[in-house]
Amino acid sequence: MSDPAMIPPETAALASDVLLSVEGLKVHYPVWQGWRGKSMAVKAVDGVDLTLRPGECLGLVGESGCGKSSIAQALLGLVPITAGRIRLDGHEITGPAKVPPLQLARSAQMVFQDPMSSLNPRQTIGEILSGPLRLHGMGSRSERESRVAEMLGMVGMAPAVASRYPHEFSGGQRQRLCIARALILRPKLVICDEPVSALDVSIRAQIINLLLELKVRLGIALLLISHDLGVVEHMSDRIAVMYLGRIVETGGWRQIFTAPSHPYTQALISAIPDPMHRDRVPARLGGEIPSALAPPPGCAFNPRCPLAFDRCRAGEGPAFTHIGPDHQARCHLLQAGTSHV
Template identity: 50%
Template sequence: MTSLPPRSGDGANLIEVQNLEMHFPVTRGIVFQRKVGTIKAVDGISFAIKKGETLGLVGESGCGKSTTGRAILQLYRPTAGSVIFEGQDLTQLKGDALRKMRRRVQMIFQDPYASLNPRMTVGDIIGEPIRVHRLREGRAVRERVEELLGLVGLNPAFANRYPHEFSGGQRQRIGIARALAVEPQFVVCDEPVSALDVSIQAQVVNLLEELQQKLGLTYLFIAHDLSVVKHISDRVAVMYLGKMVELSEGSKLYSMPLHPYTQALLSAVPIPDPKVELQRRRIILEGDVPSPLNPPSGCHFHTRCPIMIPKCKEEDPPFTDYGDGHFAACWRARESAELMPTVARKQAEMLAARISADIAKVKSKTG
């Protein structure tokens, strides 16, 4: 069992995830199916998010990030664990109680091209959740749709258009407006900028930050781009093969990562400075990512870890607080910062400083 990492600082937790598991059965046969294995997409993770906070969730493709977000919102019914939202366990809700809960928790999907119904106008797409939850009727629905379009930076007159008439960035703004239509408190952002151009990514991230300040939203921001996550997140969690391996305040994780996997991810982030880029040295992980159908014993990362010891093969390391809310699941976490190559450590520090400077520049322009 994994204990829930406590939130540092003042304020109550809006959502608490405890020992969440999402396993998918693997079957064979057409008429008579039999179970031959289990894919452990999410394998016992725990974390909490404070009201008004943004928690970034990062990791390689296939590590379980999106599945975690969908399981929290009960789009997938978790195999085990609990999701406590304002004192209520979402995993126990069914029927009308579950439908009412969906007003308070929403999702922004990754692909702005696949997540919008091409046969519906923008007005109908955004207005549908308003009608389903009976928040407004008649002309009031149309007025609310136009208000939401203006809120996300689109012309209210666009309500009569269809999704194919918009660019990727505009479609994602429509998706954001749809998520906000029912006035949620918690929003799962499932890689909302990964399908967009870099310049458009910055616009969408800035929009999400502005909406958070205006509406008091709480985000789980899922992404694989560590630079984007640092811009918007208060804390950052790292997943590997269904498990959470590190969780910390953003500045600490970027400047002094404790887990070898986090160090490898940071070493792969390009820095937009030719002089710094010449000094960049990647930490190359050997081997392929193991299959979640048959994960390794002990620490799931030990098959690729450059500082692995025999204990890593035998025992799964606990998710431990190494000070000031910096959690890591590694038997050598206290040593990993010292064992991290000098060039890679300097690179992580330069990356953290560079991103912090970029954040300050963006805020000075928008503020």
């Protein structure tokens, strides 16, 4: 362990400024195949490092099945992790010294994709929002009612709706209520798993702007999981691109969208519809996503990468190459100094 006196002040300040720290996270799901019950593991998350600072929005993007939701569930303690370390707000989420689930719930909450299925249809809005407060023993009944009214106002809803039921609201209104429930305990981190994908296009902008407004107003950090790169570009300060259980590129939103360095990131960005350049041909990826039961050797993207060569198909895969400040990617071509943008 390093002597605190030997740590430079600027390094110590940077470490204290990190709200969420994920190191070497692995989430493997055991499965059994065949009549003899052969044990195998789905490597949903296979060595992920992430950091998130207060008031920051980190966009996590990638194809379905790449492990984004498994990361979110691991951060909330909903699934056991295979290896790695998670620290949130100075507390251990993993290991023997991990914080109790109730204490973790005060620091991190989640907004789910489908607002209707995440709200109890048998409870009124007031009961749904005050439930976490009752569970944590926070305040008297009048204080809890006051907090519910305050949160409803923050998300643009009248306090009078507390006596109504979820089915009486539209999809956009229900998502506002889900956001209010996530913020009722005043957490420091809110994980948004596809928060607008189930909503009408006309409503999405309202929910996006509400989340951004609350991020600034309350100083919360957001982990945004989304397939919609337009939403990610609009909301995120930094972006992490994930492929088959691993992060392949990270950087600021401008760096990722204007100068993507990994071939997979380039393919994602080129697939965004651009009405100003209708003749642009998006990059096409061949083949199928490899199975997480048996990832390919070397770079996991090599079976679909048009630039793959022998080195990409062997070994443990490429390490991160630093391209610029806070911008790095896993690609052997970058390590070789070969430009492929």
